[in-house]
Amino acid sequence: MCSRVEEDFTDGPVRKLKSDKVRISRLCMKCGENEGKVVIRMNDPFCWDCFLVYVVHKFRAVIGKSKLIRDAEAVLLAYSGGSSSSALLHLVHDGMEKSKFKKLRFKADVVYIDEGATFGWNWEKRQEIVFHIVDFCKSFGFTYYITSIEQVFKLIPHSKGKDLSAVPTVMKNCCQCVPQNQDLEEKLLKLLDTCKNLTFKERLVHHLRTELLIAVALMTGNSKVMLGTSGNRLAVQMLSDIAQGRGAHVALNTGFSDARNEDIMIVRPLKDFTNKEVALYNRFNSVESVTSTSVTTMTTSRTSIERLTEKFVTGLQTEYPSTVCNITRTAEKLDSHLGHTTESRCALCKAWLDTSVDNASALNSLRLSHVLSKGGSLVQQNGIINGHDSDDLSDLLCYGCQAVVSQLASADYLPQHMKKSEKQQNLRLLQKESIQNFLIDES
Numbered sequence: 001m002c003s004r005v006e007e008d009f010t011d012g013p014v015r016k017l018k019s020d021k022v023r024i025s026r027l028c029m030k031c032g033e034n035e036g037k038v039v040i041r042m043n044d045p046f047c048w049d050c051f052l053v054y055v056v057h058k059f060r061a062v063i064g065k066s067k068l069i070r071d072a073e074a075v076l077l078a079y080s081g082g083s084s085s086s087a088l089l090h091l092v093h094d095g096m097e098k099s100k101f102k103k104l105r106f107k108a109d110v111v112y113i114d115e116g117a118t119f120g121w122n123w124e125k126r127q128e129i130v131f132h133i134v135d136f137c138k139s140f141g142f143t144y145y146i147t148s149i150e151q152v153f154k155l156i157p158h159s160k161g162k163d164l165s166a167v168p169t170v171m172k173n174c175c176q177c178v179p180q181n182q183d184l185e186e187k188l189l190k191l192l193d194t195c196k197n198l199t200f201k202e203r204l205v206h207h208l209r210t211e212l213l214i215a216v217a218l219m220t221g222n223s224k225v226m227l228g229t230s231g232n233r234l235a236v237q238m239l240s241d242i243a244q245g246r247g248a249h250v251a252l253n254t255g256f257s258d259a260r261n262e263d264i265m266i267v268r269p270l271k272d273f274t275n276k277e278v279a280l281y282n283r284f285n286s287v288e289s290v291t292s293t294s295v296t297t298m299t300t301s302r303t304s305i306e307r308l309t310e311k312f313v314t315g316l317q318t319e320y321p322s323t324v325c326n327i328t329r330t331a332e333k334l335d336s337h338l339g340h341t342t343e344s345r346c347a348l349c350k351a352w353l354d355t356s357v358d359n360a361s362a363l364n365s366l367r368l369s370h371v372l373s374k375g376g377s378l379v380q381q382n383g384i385i386n387g388h389d390s391d392d393l394s395d396l397l398c399y400g401c402q403a404v405v406s407q408l409a410s411a412d413y414l415p416q417h418m419k420k421s422e423k424q425q426n427l428r429l430l431q432k433e434s435i436q437n438f439l440i441d442e443s
């Protein structure tokens with residue numbers, strides 16, 4: 001097995017050891033027999049065989065330890081075509097095939113969301129990518145679904161599957177893109193065009209993608225969505241979340257499980273894997289990624305908070321290899337339920353609202369400047385400043401999402417279900433909360 005990859009995968013610490021001429025004499029820290037070929041942590045070389053065992057064990061251990069995924073449970077693997085989700089598909093397939101210790105016993109389907117419209121790709125380019133995606137999924141024998149991000153605009157609140165026009169088009173085991181729907185595409189582009197700030201645009205696409213993933217999981221009878229987000233990505237997200245005022249939701253956004261949606265739970269089993277480990281695993285198994293494009297691809301590091309944070313974390317990780325691990329471990333210790341005093345959810349990100357704050361708060365300043373910049377008049381109710389706008393969604397949004405929506409020329413361009421269903425649900429919850437004090441406790 002070791003002979004399969006002859007040369008070293010040189011990167012950071014490996015190069016350092018090479019230059020010190022220490023590497024040649026180092027044996028694998030695990031078996032103590034083979035020559036160390038891969039350095040994951042400083043001074044801990046692995047041979048290829050032991051590295052593979054280490055990765056597979058880590059992956060299965062994180063799933064087993066959580067005790068969240070039951071035997072035969074239907075899980076939807078979200079495949080983006082990038083290296084981490086490619087590794088995820090390989091790890092899941094490998095874990096189901098071989099009768100090893102801790103064999104994975106859940107059922108897995110794959111979904112690919114074509115986001116070509118957000119990058120301005122033409123139809124041929126999108127179709128070409130779908131062909132590659134399909135080839136990759138077929139090689140594992142998974143049932144796969146293909147849809148496109150603009151389909152999220154079909155979702156209508158409370159349609160309960162009776163209205164077929166409210167169901168996103170999803171192709172099953174088919175090598176074609178979802179048929180082009182210019183009306184939906186226009187809605188998507190209008191929404192993105194109205195958001196000039198790339199930080200918020202990235203976030204908006206993230207929410208639309210998550211919403212569609214949940215909808216596809218519900219449609220296809222899956223009860224969990226598994227993401228292939230690596231530790232590096234989660235570390236970047238944690239820091240940029242804090243920078244964007246989403247501190248209250250860090251644990252939900254970056255932990256192993258995200259249960260903000262009552263029907264579908266999101267899990268992130270690659271949360272303890274660095275990009276380097278993913279790249280090495282893919283290289284050893286000849287797993288090739290298909291695409292890894294986002295709205296900030298080919299832009300400089302200063303275009304969005306996330307890109308800037310990524311540059312910061314990557315730079316730090318090169319010098320201090322335990323950076324990512326330290327950041328994700330810190331996120332792990334945070335309690336996802338701490339501090340939320342209401343059951344009302346944010347219309348955009350679906351996290352609990354974090355907007356019950358004092359008069360003199362950053363949130364009220366944000367509202368004040370937003371209302372003033374739009375030339376509106378102010379209403380002050382219980383210390384909370386709101387505009388006179390009847391379509392104002394601010395009472396339905398968390399702090400972070402208020403900033404996103406304040407960047408939009410109009411919230412009208414948001415998908416319907418992101419405005420109305422939550423308005424109704426939140427009203428119901430507010431009513432429930434307000435009468436709570438008058439209810440007689442049985443005890």
Ligand SMILES: [Zn+2]
Pocket residue numbers: 028029030031032033034046047048049050051
């Ligand atoms: Zn070894």
Ligand SMILES: [Zn+2]
Pocket residue numbers: 346347348349350351397398399400401402
């Ligand atoms: Zn939110």
